[in-house]
Amino acid sequence: MKDITDVEKKIKNKGINLNNLGFWAIGIRLFHFLTQILPEGSSILEIGSGSGTVELSKLYRVYSIENNVEYVGLTNKATYIYAPLKDGWYDVGILRDVLKEITYEAIIVDGPSQAAGGRKGFIDNIDLFDVGVWIIVDDINRPCDLHIYKTLAEMLNRKTVEIKECDKSFGVICKNDWISSNT
Numbered sequence: 039m040k041d042i043t044d045v046e047k048k049i050k051n052k053g054i055n056l057n058n059l060g061f062w063a064i065g066i067r068l069f070h071f072l073t074q075i076l077p078e079g080s081s082i083l084e085i086g087s088g089s090g091t092v093e094l095s096k097l098y099r100v101y102s103i104e105n106n107v108e109y110v111g112l113t114n115k116a117t118y119i120y121a122p123l124k125d126g127w128y129d130v131g132i133l134r135d136v137l138k139e140i141t142y143e144a145i146i147v148d149g150p151s152q153a154a155g156g157r158k159g160f161i162d163n164i165d166l167f168d169v170g171v172w173i174i175v176d177d178i179n180r181p182c183d184l185h186i187y188k189t190l191a192e193m194l195n196r197k198t199v200e201i202k203e204c205d206k207s208f209g210v211i212c213k214n215d216w217i218s219s220n221t
């Protein structure tokens with residue numbers, strides 16, 4: 039495991055604002071967790087953009103799928119994939135074209151919002167994604183997202199870790215080559 043003081047130093051040096059995390063955005067513990075599993079400069083595919091995208095992109099190459107123009111382009115460091123909703127999830131035609139062109143080491147499932155239809159479409163359209171990577175499902179304190187996480191974990195049959203934040207929890211489907219002594 040990386041020394042936590044190294045992570046704190048990096049956060050400071052990169053101008054990462056932890057106040058932008060939590061609530062709607064990914065939480066601080068998830069951010070720290072990512073720094074433990076992914077080297078700086080790794081690529082992350084985030085599903086659902088927000089202020090967390092801005093902070094993540096200071097450390098990682100972030101591709102962020104978003105349906106609401108209000109949250110597209112909050113930073114010019116991330117690559118936004120604008121995909122309006124269609125039939126209760128992102129327009130699959132748009133995602134299919136873009137996703138075949140990119141590679142990533144982790145997926146964060148954090149959109150669409152419940153009000154916009156929720157995340158079930160991720161499972162229904164799993165063939166769009168490289169699922170051999172780390173998969174993080176945010177908000178598994180909510181029954182609907184816990185169900186998505188459990189379904190994925192069963193489908194993929196990989197080691198999982200659940201981590202509690204102060205206001206929510208996230209679930210991790212580990213990459214296959216992750217050695218258990220690292221956790």
Ligand SMILES: C[S@@+](CC[C@H](N)C(=O)[O-])C[C@H]1O[C@@H](n2cnc3c(N)ncnc32)[C@H](O)[C@@H]1O
Nearest residue numbers: 062063064086087088089090091106148149151
């Ligand atoms: C949980 S948010 C995604 C947050 C994002 N992953 C982050 O870390 O900032 C899910 C969806 O809610 C919307 N959203 C993002 N930030 C919001 C906010 N502050 N208030 C209301 N909706 C927001 C966006 O459409 C986004 O796709």
